[in-house]
Amino acid sequence: MLRVTKLADYAIVMLTCFASHGGATHNARDVAREARLPLPVVSKVLKRLTREGLLTSHRGIRGGYGLARQPHEITVADIIRALEGPIAVTECADKVKGDCGLETKCPVRANWHMINQAIHGALGKITLAEMARPLQQQYVNISEPLSTGQSGTTSAQVL
Amino acid sequence: MLRVTKLADYAIVMLTCFASHGGATHNARDVAREARLPLPVVSKVLKRLTREGLLTSHRGIRGGYGLARQPHEITVADIIRALEGPIAVTECADKVKGDCGLETKCPVRANWHMINQAIHGALGKITLAEMARPLQQQYVNISEPLSTGQSGTTSAQVL
DNA sequence: AGCATTTTGGACTGATTTGGTACTATTTTG
DNA sequence: CAAAATAGTACCAAATCAGTCCAAAATGCT
Ligand code: FES
Ligand code: FES
Numbered sequence: 001m002l003r004v005t006k007l008a009d010y011a012i013v014m015l016t017c018f019a020s021h022g023g024a025t026h027n028a029r030d031v032a033r034e035a036r037l038p039l040p041v042v043s044k045v046l047k048r049l050t051r052e053g054l055l056t057s058h059r060g061i062r063g064g065y066g067l068a069r070q071p072h073e074i075t076v077a078d079i080i081r082a083l084e085g086p087i088a089v090t091e092c093a094d095k096v097k098g099d100c101g102l103e104t105k106c107p108v109r110a111n112w113h114m115i116n117q118a119i120h121g122a123l124g125k126i127t128l129a130e131m132a133r134p135l136q137q138q139y140v141n142i143s144e145p146l147s148t149g150q151s152g153t154t155s156a157q158v159l
Numbered sequence: 160m161l162r163v164t165k166l167a168d169y170a171i172v173m174l175t176c177f178a179s180h181g182g183a184t185h186n187a188r189d190v191a192r193e194a195r196l197p198l199p200v201v202s203k204v205l206k207r208l209t210r211e212g213l214l215t216s217h218r219g220i221r222g223g224y225g226l227a228r229q230p231h232e233i234t235v236a237d238i239i240r241a242l243e244g245p246i247a248v249t250e251c252a253d254k255v256k257g258d259c260g261l262e263t264k265c266p267v268r269a270n271w272h273m274i275n276q277a278i279h280g281a282l283g284k285i286t287l288a289e290m291a292r293p294l295q296q297q298y299v300n301i302s303e304p305l306s307t308g309q310s311g312t313t314s315a316q317v318l
Numbered sequence: 319a320g321c322a323t324t325t326t327g328g329a330c331t332g333a334t335t336t337g338g339t340a341c342t343a344t345t346t347t348g
Numbered sequence: 349c350a351a352a353a354t355a356g357t358a359c360c361a362a363a364t365c366a367g368t369c370c371a372a373a374a375t376g377c378t
Contacts, residue, residue, distance in 0.1 A: 001243040001364090002163055002278075006337065009249050012267055020266075027353065040339055047355065060346020061352040076274065084160040090168050107179075108171055111290045115235065118281040119161075123274065131270045160335090165366065186324065199368050206326065219375020220323040319378100326373070334365070344355070 008083040010037055011045050012131060015054070015079060019071040019132040025064035045083070052082035071129035077120060079128070087123065089116045167242040169196055170204050171290060174213070174238060178230035178291040186223035204242070211241035230291060236282035246282065248275045 017034050018026065026034075032042040046065050049055045054074060055065045067074070081087055092109050093116035176193045177185065185193075191201040205224050208214045213233060214224045226233070240246055249271050 002161065002239060002246055002248065003250075004161055004248050005335090009271075016267055029353090038338075041337075043354080044338080050354085051356095057354060058346080059344075059352090059354045061350095062347065063345085063353045065354090080161060087161055089161065089163050091162075108175055108290050111285070112168075115282065115285060119278050122277040122281065126270070126274060131267050164364090188324090197367075200366075202325085203367080209325085210327095216325060217375080218323090218325045218373075219377095220321095221376060222324045222374085224325090321378085322376095324373105324375080326371100328370090328372105330367105330369080332366090332368105334363105336363070337361085338359100339361105340357100340359080342356085342358105344353100346353080347351085348349100 002089070004080055005084055007041070007045055007048075008080045010035070010041060011049060011079050011083050012076065012128075013037075014042065014045060015049070015067070015074070015128055016132045018055075018065070018067050019128050023067050023070075025058060025066040027064040031065070049079075049082055054078060054082055071132060072127045074128040075124045076126045076128075076131065077123035080123065087116070087120050089119060161248070163239055164243055166200070166204055166207075167239045169194070169200060170208060170238050170242050171235065171287075172196075173201065173204060174208070174226070174233070174287055175291045177214075177224075177226050178287050182226050182229075184217065184223040184225040190224070208238075208241055213237060213241050230288035231286045233287040234283045235285045235287075235290065236279055238287070239282065246275070246279050248278060 014031050014035050014037070017031060018024075028043045028046055029039060031046065032039040035042065046055065046057075050057045050065065054068055056068045057063065057065050077087060090112050093112040173190050173194050173196070176190060177183075187202045187205055188198060190205065191198040194201065205214065205216075209216045209224065213227055215227045216222065216224050236246060251268050251271060
């Protein structure tokens with residue numbers, strides 16, 4: 001349902017913990033306690049984030065995890081991609097392989113690609129540093145809908 | 160994986176068929192033939208679209224379905240919402256009910272809400288009329304990423 | 319009135335994905 | 349060598365999705 005998986009959700013919560021502690025290293029147990037999540041899932045997510053290059057890990061008795069980059073250099077898109085793979089609203093939105101049953105010339109495929117890029121662009125502009133702060137109002141720009149037909153929904157746009 | 164369901168994908172393909180035929184009524188079989196989709200799924204989707212108010216239906220021997228509104232008054236967000244319910248990237252992004260385990264004050268919740276509105280806004284600005292045309296270049300505005308840290312990904316933004 | 323056609327609503331099943339846990343191996347420190 | 353921590357993978361239960369099917373109601377035509 002156009003949902004991000006829980007694992008990715010957890011990942012963002014966990015990474016904000018790292019970000020708000022100035023880049024110190026934490027082990028899985030500490031992260032689990034701070035994020036109030038069960039240790040096994042935390043461990044699983046941390047492993048993936050490390051494999052995908054968002055975290056660095058240190059094994060051994062005083063080991064733990066740390067951010068591989070600065071918080072403002074990690075975007076929400078990066079995090080989601082690390083946990084779920086490439087961001088693609090539909091199968092055909094991302095890759096060149098045409099599908100959807102309709103042969104090579106599906107009329108809506110180009111538009112899906114455009115929609116996908118719009119979402120990807122929005123997600124790629126929000127960084128971990130911003131997620132760690134309450135909410136920066138300057139990043140939200142409420143504007144009137146242009147071609148509406150909709151009821152009173154105001155649309156927010158990430159700048 | 161941040162995917163739209165296949166039913167919603169089908170719905171958009173099917174509705175573009177309606178849009179490109181000037182609002183005439185079609186029965187389920189005709190739509191299935193034109194969209195090259197199995198009849199049962201087409202029927203299922205048409206039923207939901209009617210129940211959600213995007214199509215009007217006429218029963219009986221010369222019955223069929225027709226668009227309830229003009230193509231430029233139906234947005235992609237409307238279609239997705241009709242098939243999948245409210246657009247919510249996370250459970251907490253949409254409703255007021257706080258969850259995610261963390262009690263009332265989850266640090267990232269406000270940001271999820273912002274992200275959700277950004278996506279919803281992008282989807283709410285693309286209408287069925289635009290989806291039915293090949294691709295209106297003026298609707299895509301490729302711009303350089305602002306706070307990047309990303310490789311060569313250019314971000315498209317819906318205007 | 320009767321009949322063919324079409325929508326309506328729901329239930330049902332198999333397949334896929336997700337969420338979460340467990341277990342073993344490997345590395346590091348002391 | 350022992351303890352603590354990560355790495356990798358395998359596994360299972362639950363949820364969701366995709367697709368099909370059928371009986372019932374409505375409509376138009378003869
Ligand atoms: S190619 Fe994906 S909807 Fe047609
Ligand atoms: S309330 Fe949803 S992530 Fe915290």
